[in-house]
Amino acid sequence: MSDRFEDLTHLVYEASLDNSLWPELISELAEEVHRARDSRYLESPEAVEAETRGLENLSRHVRRAFSISERMVVLQEREAYLSSVLNSFAFGGALLNEDGQVVMANRALYDVMPMPALQGQDMQVYLPKSGEDRLLSQCAQEANRTGRALEFKSREDGAADLMVLPREEAARIGFPAIAANVVISSGQQSHMGVAHIAKVHGLTRREAEVLSHMGQAYDLREVARRMGISYESVRTYLKRVYEKTQTKSRSELAAVLARSPLTAVRAHGDSAGAAFQVRNRITLRDGRQHEYFAIGPEDGSPVLAFDALSGVTIDMIGYPERCHDLMTEAGVRLICPCRPGSFRSDFVVMQSLRDFASDVRELLNHLQIAQAGVLSVSFGSGSALAVTHALQDRISKAVLSSAAYPFYRHENWRELDQFYHMSCIQGRHWPSMLRQVIPFLVRSILQNRDRYFDRYCKRSRSEDDIRILSHPVIRRRTAEMLALRTASGTDGIVEENLLNAQGWDFDPSDIHTPVEVFQGPDDNVAPVQGAELLVRHLGNAELHVLQGKGHYHHIENWPWLAARAAGKDMAPGALGYDIPAF
Secondary structure (H helix, E strand, C coil): CHHHHHHHHHHHHHHHHCHHHHHHHHHHHHHHHHHHHHHHHHCCHHHHHHHHHHHHHHHHHHHHHHHHHHHHHHHHHHHHHHHHHHHHCCCEEEEECCCCCEEEECHHHHHCCCHHHHCCCCCEEEECCCCEEEEHHHHHHHHHHHCCCEEEECCCCCCCCEEEECHHHHHHCCCCCCCCEEEEECCCCCHHHHHHHHHHHCCCHHHHHHHHHHCCCCCHHHHHHHHCCCHHHHHHHHHHHHHHHCCCCHHHHHHHHHCCCHHHHHHHHHCHHHHCCCEEEEECCCCCEEEEEEECCCCCEEEEEECCCCCCCCCCCCCHHHHHHHHHHHCEEEEEECCCCCCCCCCCCCCCHHHHHHHHHHHHHHCCCCCEEEEEEHHHHHHHHHHHHHCCCCEEEEEEECCCCCCCCCCCHHHCCHHHHHHHHHHHHCHHHHHHHHHHHHHHHHHCHHHHHHHHHHHCCCHHHHHHHCCHHHHHHHHHHHHHHCCCCCHHHHHHHHHHHCCCCCCHHHCCCCEEEEECCCCCCCCHHHHHHHHHHHCCEEEEECCCCCCCCHHHHHHHHHHHHCCCCCCCCCCCCCCCCC
């Protein structure tokens, strides 16, 4: 026994030095929990006492390892930010922490922001649109609260044009999503601005080069000399730039260029995501902010989507136009209520999965929806059925894909994925450990996404899952969406996992709403046998086994699943989601 605990302790500290080992550690901890549970029935009282002491000692080592890993990761991330992100930009950039203070900045920003701010102290800035002074930390908080960038100057008479970006906007243009906010400065001649204008207006390489030189106030003969071409050629290129940018003079062209690179950020307000108004928020009666995503025609049949805990299955944030077109074809208005603590929904401690039902009822009332269908994927099935149980007067039908049922115990749990190990073994028998593990698993996925997916694919027996999870876009967007989902912390994911793991506190047989369950026989996260048990307990439910499918089939199947949740008689596979090429 001592050798076993010694080996586990070594693995704990190895994982503290290499975050990619956390999935392996989770499996080993699950094994130990299972062994400890069996020993209470099979071994002597002395052996049980020794096992208990071993687990307690292991818990202390895990907490210590977490602390070591946290400190090391922070140092690694700081170095990574500075070397690979900030100094790669030609314009000024700074990363802010959760308190709105500058924790690091690149060289280009030192020319436009006061030294105290760059040393991690708060600073007062001037907002030209409102004409007021405000602390930079307050600007950062407002940007995150509204989800919109906020323009400011370092002082009222300052020439610098700066902007503080909310976390998700900063992540969209290449900054690490873990940074609470980012400050950028346009500078005087921005390569990013030239590149953006060239892309928007279709400038050729030579035309973009002329534009870049014009931004530096050179006369045409000097531009010709620097480019190594004739004066007449420069005039021709400049004329084409005027035509493509719909400007008539160098002063107008300079004005267009001066707005960059912030133009690229402002332009996002006119992007497909903003045009479809995917991200929305309401204020609940208790004052909390509740975010929800919506896509599809306004007059479409409403369906509430309860996504997987990573929040990546229905990527209406990353590909809104594609999702909108599919829902238009299906005649569905898809609405995704963000659970407490996820994305920009305020966190609140829940005693039951049913507690979320009151938020959903307020959302339905706000949207003036009398009844809606429900679609859930993976571990979102717990929240979906809890809401259906509490709001049976408002839910017309529920469709569950790859449903996870916590009361099912697989006969050979070791062959299943780590998410089953976490939910059905650690979460049920060692919840305090699960509470510590989840934040590090999230970080492991964000930092080592390819290793994480490669490990899953190696263990999976589903060729369909392997094909889907080997797609680079799915790997990239899973990490990006998980970063956005946990932008305000991991408390929401932790609490929902624990409530799921401890077993639902409602009786599925009380749900009279019709339910359809679609499950793959090769699912090694939520086995099909668990879905069979859930259907028996629900009563008014039907199971559909999708041959050749594993756990992640919904990444391509969610459009027709949503249509069925809306009550439409759409055959499986009739309307699918083609994963984008990039």
